[in-house]
Amino acid sequence: MLKLDSLSVSYNGEPILSDVTLSVSSGEILAVIGPNGAGKTTLIRAVSGVIPMRKGKIWVDGIDLAHLHPIQRARYLAVVPQARNLPSSFSVYQSVLLGRTPYLGWLGRTSKNDHLIVERALEQTRLIPLAQRRVGELSGGEQQRVLLARALAQDTPILLLDEPTTHLDMEHQAVFLNLLRELTPQKNLTILIVLHDLNLAGLYADHVALLFKGKVHLTGKPADVLTAQNLSRVYNVPVNVVPHPEYGTPLVLPDGKSKRSGIKTQDLKS
Amino acid sequence: MSPSNRPYLYLILLMIASALFSVGVGAVFIPPGVVVRMLLTLLPGVHLQPTWSESFSAIFYQIRLPHTALIALTGAALAGSGAVFQGVFRNPLADPYLIGVASGAGLGAVLGLALNPSPQFGGLYTVPIAAFLGALLTIAIVYNLARVGRSVPTTTLILAGVAVSAFATSLSSFLMLRSNEELRRAFSWLLGGAIMGGWVPVLAMLPYIAIGLGFITLSGHTLNVLQFGEEQAQQLGIPVERAKLILILAASLTTAAAVSFAGIIGFVGLIVPHLVRFIWGPDYRRLIPLAIIAGCSALLLADILARVIVSPQTIPVGIVTALAGAPFFLWILRRAKDQAYW
Numbered sequence: 176m177l178k179l180d181s182l183s184v185s186y187n188g189e190p191i192l193s194d195v196t197l198s199v200s201s202g203e204i205l206a207v208i209g210p211n212g213a214g215k216t217t218l219i220r221a222v223s224g225v226i227p228m229r230k231g232k233i234w235v236d237g238i239d240l241a242h243l244h245p246i247q248r249a250r251y252l253a254v255v256p257q258a259r260n261l262p263s264s265f266s267v268y269q270s271v272l273l274g275r276t277p278y279l280g281w282l283g284r285t286s287k288n289d290h291l292i293v294e295r296a297l298e299q300t301r302l303i304p305l306a307q308r309r310v311g312e313l314s315g316g317e318q319q320r321v322l323l324a325r326a327l328a329q330d331t332p333i334l335l336l337d338e339p340t341t342h343l344d345m346e347h348q349a350v351f352l353n354l355l356r357e358l359t360p361q362k363n364l365t366i367l368i369v370l371h372d373l374n375l376a377g378l379y380a381d382h383v384a385l386l387f388k389g390k391v392h393l394t395g396k397p398a399d400v401l402t403a404q405n406l407s408r409v410y411n412v413p414v415n416v417v418p419h420p421e422y423g424t425p426l427v428l429p430d431g432k433s434k435r436s437g438i439k440t441q442d443l444k445s
Numbered sequence: 446m447s448p449s450n451r452p453y454l455y456l457i458l459l460m461i462a463s464a465l466f467s468v469g470v471g472a473v474f475i476p477p478g479v480v481v482r483m484l485l486t487l488l489p490g491v492h493l494q495p496t497w498s499e500s501f502s503a504i505f506y507q508i509r510l511p512h513t514a515l516i517a518l519t520g521a522a523l524a525g526s527g528a529v530f531q532g533v534f535r536n537p538l539a540d541p542y543l544i545g546v547a548s549g550a551g552l553g554a555v556l557g558l559a560l561n562p563s564p565q566f567g568g569l570y571t572v573p574i575a576a577f578l579g580a581l582l583t584i585a586i587v588y589n590l591a592r593v594g595r596s597v598p599t600t601t602l603i604l605a606g607v608a609v610s611a612f613a614t615s616l617s618s619f620l621m622l623r624s625n626e627e628l629r630r631a632f633s634w635l636l637g638g639a640i641m642g643g644w645v646p647v648l649a650m651l652p653y654i655a656i657g658l659g660f661i662t663l664s665g666h667t668l669n670v671l672q673f674g675e676e677q678a679q680q681l682g683i684p685v686e687r688a689k690l691i692l693i694l695a696a697s698l699t700t701a702a703a704v705s706f707a708g709i710i711g712f713v714g715l716i717v718p719h720l721v722r723f724i725w726g727p728d729y730r731r732l733i734p735l736a737i738i739a740g741c742s743a744l745l746l747a748d749i750l751a752r753v754i755v756s757p758q759t760i761p762v763g764i765v766t767a768l769a770g771a772p773f774f775l776w777i778l779r780r781a782k783d784q785a786y787w
Contacts, residue, residue, distance in 0.1 A: 223679075224680075225679050225680065245679050245680075245682050245684050246682040246684070249681055249682030252680075253680070254677070254680040256680075262727065264727045265727060265728075270673075273669060273670050274681065276666075276670055276683065277681065277682035279666065281666065282666055283665070283666020283670075283730065
């Protein structure tokens with residue numbers, strides 16, 4: 176269980192996040208959505224401790240993480256960043272093994288147990304056949320799975336994911352998010368995922384938080400948050416929302432009128 | 446022996462062979478067999494019938510042996526600290542010479558000598574500290590000049606290094622020209638690369654290099670995690686700022702001790718870690734100790750070349766390393782774009 180209590184972040188005196196209060200239960204996925212500059216990535220960075228917070232608390236099972244040493248925080252929270260500029264000559268196995276860092280000393284001496292955990296993480300992310308390959312030889316989708324495996328090896332109750340699917344094609348997006356959907360109840364994980372794609376948020380998340388200008392604009396079930404009215408206002412573009420033909424989850428479509436007003440579909444995504 | 450230990454065996458054998466030749470080469474060539482016998486007599490309880498003259502043995506123990514030790518330590522120091530600078534800056538072209546740390550250490554050493562009333566004796570032991578301060582000041586300046594946001598791009602790092610290095614070198618030259626004749630000779634090692642003789646410099650650099658390389662050798666895991674970038678390293682539980690500080694302190698101390706008595710020798714810290722990475726992979730837990738051992742051999746071999754190329758004249762070893770290193774530098778500069786093995 177992850178709870179953010181009026182988390183605020185400023186940069187050069189400008190508020191980036193103000194009073195963000197959110198909670199995610201174990202076994203659940205919370206998708207954070209919002210237009211560019213809403214503070215989504217800042218939220219992940221603040222919660223993971225790489226940028227300072229102006230105020231607020233981060234509770235994990237009753238423990239306030241806000242002022243913990245990095246090594247202790249890394250035992251509660253693992254982050255899956257976008258797979259970019261990874262050390263390309265490291266092997267997949269070696270990269271995932273570094274997920275054990277919070278349990279190792281300065282020397283990085285690993286135990287048999289560490290290797291067992293890494294093997295399980297590789298298995299869960301279907302990476303066993305690629306274990307000895309160099310990260311640089313893998314596709315973007317595979318690299319993203321390596322980072323997920325590394326976070327699983329970190330063996331934390333909470334996982335934070337920062338737009339993991341943005342640079343993946345449709346197949347790899349589906350593979351990645353299905354994997355996440357499957358592992359979340361299985362490992363009783365608490366997931367906070369920043370997603371750019373509203374339809375993926377509608378399809379995969381249990382709850383959605385709509386971030387706007389550094390504040391939580393709305394939070395709730397996907398069907399309640401992803402409405403034409405809410406999205407049109409926050410994204411400043413007319414949209415249509417229709418039910419998914421198979422699952423009934425909200426599907427967000429650009430409004431026909433937007434074409435006439437000169438706004439093209441890709442503007443909605445970028 | 447497990448396959449993963451084999452690189453150590455190869456490199457140690459290479460180091461021993463280079464050291465034997467380094468001791469043997471000179472105006473009078475001493476065959477490796479004799480070198481081994483002469484070394485064995487140093488051990489307590491070993492009595493060999495000397496097949497060499499008294500004066501010969503003085504040359505051996507007082508000139509050849511300390512020279513070889515100094516070169517080997519310097520090579521180890523430069524290669525080890527080069528590997529750390531490359532790892533901390535995540536930059537394939539970081540090298541104590543190219544990023545200006547060596548010149549800064551040189552300036553510190555010159556100041557240390559100039560302000561020291563008796564550089565011949567005990568004063569020499571404090572020179573590495575002055576060099577260390579010079580190195581730290583340089584790296585602070587270069588790092589802040591080169592940094593763009595949270596990363597240190599290759600181009601700005603090298604440009605800042607070159608600029609700061611040129612500044613430090615001209616200050617050193619100025620100080621040397623202004624100093625008296627005796628000091629000037631003591632300084633000449635810095636630019637000319639004429640290395641100080643005898644055991645005093647070896648003993649003076651040894652503790653600093655031992656501490657610096659000791660730390661460096663134990664830091665392989667941390668350097669591995671840092672290769673994912675500072676943000677991810679912190680999210681993986683590394684206190685990044687402190688880790689970087691410790692690593693830079695250790696590498697600067699090591700460089701400074703080497704520069705204090707062997708002068709400014711470029712490119713060893715660049716080439717050796719790259720060759721090791723190229724052959725045995727990027728795992729810093731292996732890369733660092735292997736680079737340290739390989740660094741001994743590399744500089745010993747360069748030094749042998751420097752002594753025999755235009756024999757009986759000796760050219761500064763820095764000329765040999767630059768002749769080999771500059772083309773290598775350009776090759777890496779081109780390769781760094783596709784990051785094939787970095």
